[in-house]
Amino acid sequence: MRNVEITHLRYFVAVAEELSFSRAATRLHMSQPPLSQRIKALEDELGVQLLARNRRDVQLTEAGKIFLNESRHILEHLGQAVGATIRAGTSDGGGLKVGFVTSALFHLLPLIKARLAARFPDVQMLVHDMSSRDQVEALLQERLDVGVIHACPAVAGLNKFPVYSEPFVLALPQGHELAGLQSIEAVDLEKYPLIGFSRETSPSLHDAQMACCLSKGMRPSLVHQVRTPLAIFQLIQLGMGISLVPKAYSRSTYPGVVFKDLKESAGHLHLYVVWKDGVKSALTRKVIDEVMLHRFTELD
DSSP states (O other), rough: OOOOHHHHHHHHHHHHHHOOOOHHHHHHHHHHHHHHHHHHHHHHHOOOOOOOOOEEEEEEEOHHEEEEHHHHHHHHHHHHOOOOOHHHTTSEEEEEEEEEEEHHTTHHHHHHHHHHHHHOOTOOOEEEEEEEEHHHHHTTTTSEEEEEESSOOOOTEEEEEEEEEEEEEEEEEEEEETTSOOOOGGGGGHHHEEEOOOOOTOOOHHHHHHHHHHHOOOOEEEEEEEEEEEHHHHHHHTTTBEEEEEEEGSSOOOTEEEEEEEEEEEOOEEEEEESSSSSEEEEEEEHHHHHHOOOOOOOO
16 A cells, blocks of 8 residues: 555645645645655655646646545545544534533633634534533533533532633613713612522522622612523613623623623622533543633633
């Protein structure tokens, strides 16, 4: 069998498509002399001239045209084989199942998605919008590969790593008397009804929200408790109160709702990547390492 490697095929296809050694070298991020040497070695190995060269241009020989067509097929099948193998490396062969708390969908998900798309382009990420508590259960039952949660209790069999931190901001109705102020202090909020996350459905968000208030000396009048961010913004729009929400929410627009920073930072919400001990999939392990390596900065 001829000693022809995949790199030979990639180099040849680049030259054949560009019909120029200099342009092909640029495309391959290498210098021209080594490329010319590789193509000459390929022709010597095959015992066939693939390219007709002169000082002005490069042309494919008949043998070169056939070899180009076959090389493209080989590289295409190789790419398909690699993609199928990577997908098979996930727990069910269908994709990487990642849980996200809702606030992480606004800012952290796009960052992670972009990072994984660049590093693992053949991997499909299957997103599950779940509370921290539900993610912990799903991870233990191996219904999720990786989770992104708020609070991470000490649970046997789970590992965690902090990946993101963001402040709370004030969300209030458009036209509210505080909306026009340049500087808002936490003490200014005490007289207004607070719309909070339900502890029953979102205990980590509820506790973080309350801790934020208490850390600023506020004694919040928690009047409304709701399950979702959309419900918070609907009540705010109706003028039923104000809320402290993760700053990531302010990246989207909600009719009748404005966001304001407090004079002093209103506490931070921490996000962790979480996974189960003894990860079986090599791909899942690589994804976790990639997320840990590129810790994401706080939202500006």
